[in-house]
Amino acid sequence: MRTRKLFVVTGLCWLAAVAAASAASTEADFKGALNAAEAAEKAAGTLKNQWTTTGQALAAAKKAAAAGDFDTAVNEAKHAEALAKASIAQATEQQDAWRSAVIR
Secondary structure, three states, rough: HHHHHHHHHHHHHHHHHHHHHHHHHHOHHHHHHHHHHHHHHHHHHHHHOOOOHHHHHHHHHHHHHOOOOOHHHHHHHHHHHHHHHHHHHHHHHHHHHHHHHHOO
């Protein structure tokens, strides 16, 4: 009975270690997230609606990556991408919304 419990506990610990190792972000994960964020930021720039907070999030992502903290870097890059996409959504929504505000 003790041996069985020992095997179960050992197996669970091993599974937890494997899950933790696979959850850690790598440099490749960061580069993919950074490329997506920069592409979205560039698209926002073509609409002339870049938010300053997006640039700050990109800078924080690059700083975290330089320090080797790829989990934080990936999270910051994904945050920057979300901000850039929100600025794109705002720009496209506002392209026609101004017409309803004009007094006729």
